[in-house]
Amino acid sequence: GCASLGLQFTLPMVAGQLAAMQEEEDPAVAARAIPGQLKMLEGFLKTDEANPIILQALAEGFCGYAYGFVEDADPKRAAAMYLRGMRYAVAAFGEKSDIGETLGRSLEEFDASVRRLDRNAIAPLYWLSQCWSGGLMQSLDDIDALADIPKVEVALKRVAELDPNFHFAGPHRLLGGFYGGRGRL
Numbered sequence: 001g002c003a004s005l006g007l008q009f010t011l012p013m014v015a016g017q018l019a020a021m022q023e024e025e026d027p028a029v030a031a032r033a034i035p036g037q038l039k040m041l042e043g044f045l046k047t048d049e050a051n052p053i054i055l056q057a058l059a060e061g062f063c064g065y066a067y068g069f070v071e072d073a074d075p076k077r078a079a080a081m082y083l084r085g086m087r088y089a090v091a092a093f094g095e096k097s098d099i100g101e102t103l104g105r106s107l108e109e110f111d112a113s114v115r116r117l118d119r120n121a122i123a124p125l126y127w128l129s130q131c132w133s134g135g136l137m138q139s140l141d142d143i144d145a146l147a148d149i150p151k152v153e154v155a156l157k158r159v160a161e162l163d164p165n166f167h168f169a170g171p172h173r174l175l176g177g178f179y180g181g182r183g184r185l
Contacts, residue, residue, distance in 0.1 A: 018057055027068070034065045052124070055092035059085045059127035067134055075138045082135030089131055092124035099128070103151070110151050114158045122162050126170060129155040133174060153178065 017037055024030040038061045045054050062085035071078040090100040102113040117125055132152050139145035156178060160171035 015053075018060065021061075021064075031069045034061060034069070038062065038065065050091070050094055052092045052094060055088045056123045056127060059089035059092060059124070059131060061085075062088065063127060063131045063134060071134075071138070079135050079138035082131045082138065085131035086128060086135065089124045089128035092127070093121060097121060099125075107150050107154070111154045114154050117158060117162070119162050122159060122166050125155055125162075126159045126166055129159060129174060130170070133178065 021030060021034060021037065024033070038058065041054055041058050041061065045051065045058065048054065062081045066078040066081035066085070070081060090103070093099050097117060098113050099110075099117075102110045114125070129152055132148065132155070136145050136148060136152065156171060156175050159166060160175060164171055
């Protein structure tokens with residue numbers, strides 16, 4: 001009881017921490033600070049395992065840290081972080097979606113699941129897309145991973161439909177990179 005009450009008072013600070021990290025001008029400070037923040041958020045999650053704010057913050061955090069500080073030096077470790085971020089993003093959907101169940105199913109089933117999502121699911125869908133695409137970029141030699149590319153595209157397009165300006169126009173930036181990285185068909 002006390003831990004849950006304390007967490008409710010702490011959650012507004014999580015948003016402040018995310019904003020402070022996004023505004024950090026010194027990459028060395030960010031690189032050293034983010035892992036501690038991620039572990040703190042995972043500790044908060046132990047108190048409230050279904051909290052969508054914490055789950056989304058963890059998805060964003062692992063994705064951002066992998067992209068900004070790990071990918072170039074250790075692609076295998078980055079892939080693991082992207083996967084971890086994906087798991088948090090899927091958990092952030094909670095009971096309101098069957099996304100987690102349809103990730104491994106056909107494109108049509110996944111697309112139908114994504115189509116059922118509304119504006120309330122923008123954040124977890126965006127971070128799922130971001131983590132998934134980052135992980136795929138670390139697995140370009142894995143044919144099974146490449147088979148997921150159409151699903152990532154479906155998810156990104158849905159985020160762009162729901163809110164093209166989410167996370168600093170993130171859906172457009174991701175789709176631009178997604179299409180720009182393809183060869184001519």
